[in-house]
Amino acid sequence: MSHPLDQNDPLAVKRQAFQVPDGVIYLDGNSLGVLPAHVPARLQQVVAQEWGNSLIRGWNDHGWFDLPAKVGNRIARLIGAEENTVVAADSTSINVFKVLAAALQLRPDRKIILSDNGNFPTDLYMAQGLRDLLDRGHELHVVSPDEVEANITDEIAVMMLTEVDYRTGRRYDMSALTEKAHASGALAFWDLAHSAGAFPVDLAGAKADFAVGCGYKYLNGGPGAPAFLYVAPKHQDQITPPLTGWMGHDAPFAFDLDYRPGTGIDRMRVGTPPILALSALDAALDVFDDVSMNDIRTKSLSLCELFLSEVEARCPNLELASPRDPNVRGSQISFRFKEGYALMQALIAKGVIGDFRAPDVVRFGFTPLYLSHADVMRAVDIMEEILRDRLWDSEEYKTRQKVT
Amino acid sequence: MSHPLDQNDPLAVKRQAFQVPDGVIYLDGNSLGVLPAHVPARLQQVVAQEWGNSLIRGWNDHGWFDLPAKVGNRIARLIGAEENTVVAADSTSINVFKVLAAALQLRPDRKIILSDNGNFPTDLYMAQGLRDLLDRGHELHVVSPDEVEANITDEIAVMMLTEVDYRTGRRYDMSALTEKAHASGALAFWDLAHSAGAFPVDLAGAKADFAVGCGYKYLNGGPGAPAFLYVAPKHQDQITPPLTGWMGHDAPFAFDLDYRPGTGIDRMRVGTPPILALSALDAALDVFDDVSMNDIRTKSLSLCELFLSEVEARCPNLELASPRDPNVRGSQISFRFKEGYALMQALIAKGVIGDFRAPDVVRFGFTPLYLSHADVMRAVDIMEEILRDRLWDSEEYKTRQKVT
Numbered sequence: 001m002s003h004p005l006d007q008n009d010p011l012a013v014k015r016q017a018f019q020v021p022d023g024v025i026y027l028d029g030n031s032l033g034v035l036p037a038h039v040p041a042r043l044q045q046v047v048a049q050e051w052g053n054s055l056i057r058g059w060n061d062h063g064w065f066d067l068p069a070k071v072g073n074r075i076a077r078l079i080g081a082e083e084n085t086v087v088a089a090d091s092t093s094i095n096v097f098k099v100l101a102a103a104l105q106l107r108p109d110r111k112i113i114l115s116d117n118g119n120f121p122t123d124l125y126m127a128q129g130l131r132d133l134l135d136r137g138h139e140l141h142v143v144s145p146d147e148v149e150a151n152i153t154d155e156i157a158v159m160m161l162t163e164v165d166y167r168t169g170r171r172y173d174m175s176a177l178t179e180k181a182h183a184s185g186a187l188a189f190w191d192l193a194h195s196a197g198a199f200p201v202d203l204a205g206a207k208a209d210f211a212v213g214c215g216y217k218y219l220n221g222g223p224g225a226p227a228f229l230y231v232a233p234k235h236q237d238q239i240t241p242p243l244t245g246w247m248g249h250d251a252p253f254a255f256d257l258d259y260r261p262g263t264g265i266d267r268m269r270v271g272t273p274p275i276l277a278l279s280a281l282d283a284a285l286d287v288f289d290d291v292s293m294n295d296i297r298t299k300s301l302s303l304c305e306l307f308l309s310e311v312e313a314r315c316p317n318l319e320l321a322s323p324r325d326p327n328v329r330g331s332q333i334s335f336r337f338k339e340g341y342a343l344m345q346a347l348i349a350k351g352v353i354g355d356f357r358a359p360d361v362v363r364f365g366f367t368p369l370y371l372s373h374a375d376v377m378r379a380v381d382i383m384e385e386i387l388r389d390r391l392w393d394s395e396e397y398k399t400r401q402k403v404t
Numbered sequence: 405m406s407h408p409l410d411q412n413d414p415l416a417v418k419r420q421a422f423q424v425p426d427g428v429i430y431l432d433g434n435s436l437g438v439l440p441a442h443v444p445a446r447l448q449q450v451v452a453q454e455w456g457n458s459l460i461r462g463w464n465d466h467g468w469f470d471l472p473a474k475v476g477n478r479i480a481r482l483i484g485a486e487e488n489t490v491v492a493a494d495s496t497s498i499n500v501f502k503v504l505a506a507a508l509q510l511r512p513d514r515k516i517i518l519s520d521n522g523n524f525p526t527d528l529y530m531a532q533g534l535r536d537l538l539d540r541g542h543e544l545h546v547v548s549p550d551e552v553e554a555n556i557t558d559e560i561a562v563m564m565l566t567e568v569d570y571r572t573g574r575r576y577d578m579s580a581l582t583e584k585a586h587a588s589g590a591l592a593f594w595d596l597a598h599s600a601g602a603f604p605v606d607l608a609g610a611k612a613d614f615a616v617g618c619g620y621k622y623l624n625g626g627p628g629a630p631a632f633l634y635v636a637p638k639h640q641d642q643i644t645p646p647l648t649g650w651m652g653h654d655a656p657f658a659f660d661l662d663y664r665p666g667t668g669i670d671r672m673r674v675g676t677p678p679i680l681a682l683s684a685l686d687a688a689l690d691v692f693d694d695v696s697m698n699d700i701r702t703k704s705l706s707l708c709e710l711f712l713s714e715v716e717a718r719c720p721n722l723e724l725a726s727p728r729d730p731n732v733r734g735s736q737i738s739f740r741f742k743e744g745y746a747l748m749q750a751l752i753a754k755g756v757i758g759d760f761r762a763p764d765v766v767r768f769g770f771t772p773l774y775l776s777h778a779d780v781m782r783a784v785d786i787m788e789e790i791l792r793d794r795l796w797d798s799e800e801y802k803t804r805q806k807v808t
Binding site: 053271274 | 423425428430432435436438439443444447448451452454455456457459460461462463468494495496497498501505521524525526528529530532533534536537538539540546620626627628629630631644645646647648649650651653657658659660661662663674675676677678679680681682684752757759761762
């Protein structure tokens, strides 16, 4: 089945770069991206050749040591970051800790971290853990997204926000809020978990101070792929890393007894990087080499609008949870439905894979590199059938599994 | 060429479980273990099937969520740890931070971390970073290894030691020092980087409080494999994790706004685990399933003694840097040689891969699962020739590369 909007899609050819399972319409690339088709062979080469044959020599011979910087620079291109401002390392959670601790040191006289209750919880958890660890009177102010702007005062040390809300897809105006934060003397720290690879981001243009992001969502790096972090050039030599590991040392192989931070973004490295996982992410980024983030955004808007309009026309039981205005939305559409968990299980059973987020949100991510408008129509057909025939209303689908 | 000591070696059959490159005698398993032969196929399955076909469903269907605990329990068996006391996660450096921060909280009235100048530098760096971050008067006392015992006083909060010195192979008496630390009210925290998989460790028997260790040395988990950490059962529900990520939350998928630590060792998890790297480590541990750590130690001693005696007899220019007494040594033998860097380069050029550690140490690790006594003899033959003919004395070998 084809759809007229797919006829002149410059990204249509990219679908063959991915191993989309037969019979699956995958609307969960914002949880875990689809496997790029060339990654298995590349990883096999890394395992059997680079590790298997080169062994310890791989650190030199295959560029393992520089891989966090290399992958960082490849990601930088997708998020509007300057060269040598991004490093791929650790998990998003740990990168939140590193960035936030470094940022607080730059504003020693301010005690408030401002965030919002739409932030992904681990960002808030890491901030709480840091606040308690420091035990120096810092406070985490968590307000609703529409109260953020009004709460930017000259008491704020760091404004810590995720650009796109993981449940609703609501997207902040990064540039305007960063400017507002700076006008109050606060630093702006952005989590790009649902931004990087999803649409154009312009960290340098927005004058963001810090950012983190995820390797396994729109960047398709594989389950638990290494995350990344960004530090604006002007801050790089001012910050003191809180996690002072040997890979961030100025001379890692001198084996000095005292830590001395490395130059620039390198100091934000900590331990030995997981080369297998990082190599998979590196390979996965190849698919972005010849695409324009603007083309990705254009198609994302088209896919999202089609989905939104079709669902509203055919599935009246669902309540839109995402902003209607595409300008304040990422690359996902979410709806509220009381039996959302069961609905999503029923959808998955019929090959439409989205995500459920408690208490009642069904979430659909749109990844222009491997989705077509025909996929969107087919997904709505299936959801319409499930709702019309109440196929979600069974114990099989209502029984919760531990992880979804 | 065979050697009589290989005739009745119960571990000889294990060599075929590894992909040892042709023409290589690998004496660097204490830097990066050899690829277990079945890992490429297993990893291919994880990539193409688990990720490629199951996509997000892999978290349930393939046990990804429980993998850090599963791998942790497999490692626990090798280091004498109780069930559910070990989790595989993050890097060793980050685990040092997590454990040390948690340990200091248990001794709020004490300010001194005791360590030694033979510790791997990243352990000291992480302690320095934590000390500076906390800024509450903590001190890191770094003494020489033979001064540690005398410096255990009732001012010490935590004694942080690596059981086996990465340069010399000197091994502490974990049980005796832990007892001494406890008698002074201090906690004992052991880094098992050069212990786990190298010889029997008995964390529970020694009453160790905390431990960390490395996945890519004797455990053969691949370059930058996830590390592990251990928390004694009695401390698990007493400690407050400093890195409070969603995977350590009591209910990760409830998406609460407030952090609440998980039960037991689970709270020491932080972010989403790197499933590809963790699966490789998981698979690599298979080779330990049917071997006895006592057999590994017996063969390790035999390999090391043969190497030591042959080198001393045939390479008089080398000065032993390791303890002569095997009871206070791990599974490596190190020598000092002024032109150690060039010597190691010459050895590597002839297929004998060891390691150089500044300023003048050549280090040889012995991994009983894939080395034979014949390998040891051949390695000494080559080293004897290099030293006799001064083959190390060339610009080619003296020129330093960035990483070795």
